[in-house]
Amino acid sequence: MTTLYDLIIIGLGPASLTAQVYALRYNMKVLAIGGVPGGLMMESHKICNWPGEPGISGADLTKKMTDQLAGMNAETVIEEVKSITGQKGAFTVTTRSDKSFEAKLVLIATGTKHSHLGLAREDFFYGRGVTYCATCDAMFYKGKTTAVAGGGNSAVTAALYLSDICPRVYLIYRGSELKGETAWINELKAKDNVTLISETNIIDLKGENKLEAVVLDKAFEGSAELAVSGLFVEIGAKPRNELFVAMGGVVDDFGFVKVASDMTTNLPGVFAAGDLTNQSNYFRQIATAVGEGSIAADTAFKALKS
Numbered sequence: 448m449t450t451l452y453d454l455i456i457i458g459l460g461p462a463s464l465t466a467q468v469y470a471l472r473y474n475m476k477v478l479a480i481g482g483v484p485g486g487l488m489m490e491s492h493k494i495c496n497w498p499g500e501p502g503i504s505g506a507d508l509t510k511k512m513t514d515q516l517a518g519m520n521a522e523t524v525i526e527e528v529k530s531i532t533g534q535k536g537a538f539t540v541t542t543r544s545d546k547s548f549e550a551k552l553v554l555i556a557t558g559t560k561h562s563h564l565g566l567a568r569e570d571f572f573y574g575r576g577v578t579y580c581a582t583c584d585a586m587f588y589k590g591k592t593t594a595v596a597g598g599g600n601s602a603v604t605a606a607l608y609l610s611d612i613c614p615r616v617y618l619i620y621r622g623s624e625l626k627g628e629t630a631w632i633n634e635l636k637a638k639d640n641v642t643l644i645s646e647t648n649i650i651d652l653k654g655e656n657k658l659e660a661v662v663l664d665k666a667f668e669g670s671a672e673l674a675v676s677g678l679f680v681e682i683g684a685k686p687r688n689e690l691f692v693a694m695g696g697v698v699d700d701f702g703f704v705k706v707a708s709d710m711t712t713n714l715p716g717v718f719a720a721g722d723l724t725n726q727s728n729y730f731r732q733i734a735t736a737v738g739e740g741s742i743a744a745d746t747a748f749k750a751l752k753s
Contacts, residue, residue, distance in 0.1 A: 451549045452478045458556035460486025461733045462721025464512040465740035471519045473748040480524040485509030486558045492582040492608045535716025554718045559684035576658020581605035588677040597681035603627035605681050610638045619644045686723050699725045710743035718743045
């Protein structure tokens, strides 16, 4: 006999992990489905703005959250979702391996994915010098010269992480000023082995079987080519909205899911929370994802009661 869940949550990032806690405490029958527990939070080498934790890695914070859920006997399926069909009261969620699960309500918390530079050979060099996760891949470049593309928090923290294991790190950004947190920027500027290259774009990648240099749109120290072994692309993220859009869901001009303050969408019985949404002033943080996840679970519980 097929289990009918009260709520199926798509995604396993902080919004989902929090929504599960609330849903389980409301005694809801809930299932979470997603690829990587923790989502992009897993890639943070150090989180310093989570209350109660002066400094914790994304992996350790994820473990704390998932351990709590394990103690609550949470149900989780580690697999990507292929489609969501049906309507309020009778949704079907199908995974890549064609497993199907039924639910009265659905919460989409699929987060975001890394933005790419859009260069001709970027895909070719992926895993051969180009990467989108400093926490995941930095140690492969220990003792080598590397570059980071981007000017926000993720780029600044990636450059800081790399500066501890690489003799030279270039931070290349198109703006005139970095846009990360002041504390991170000040720490970065104090590093002797980090070079900031502002108002500059990377326009090409060079190398035979692996990355050997990046090409800039303006010369730096007499040359437009910068010899590096690794390039860490940290230029933001795009919402993973494909499942929602396929259902007829409404997104904003940037692709983020439009939700009301209670995390409801234009689709009855479908909620959204976390970095995927247009809420929290687009301030995509673990704290805001957690807040939205808790609100979504509360709204779903009230919908069930009514």
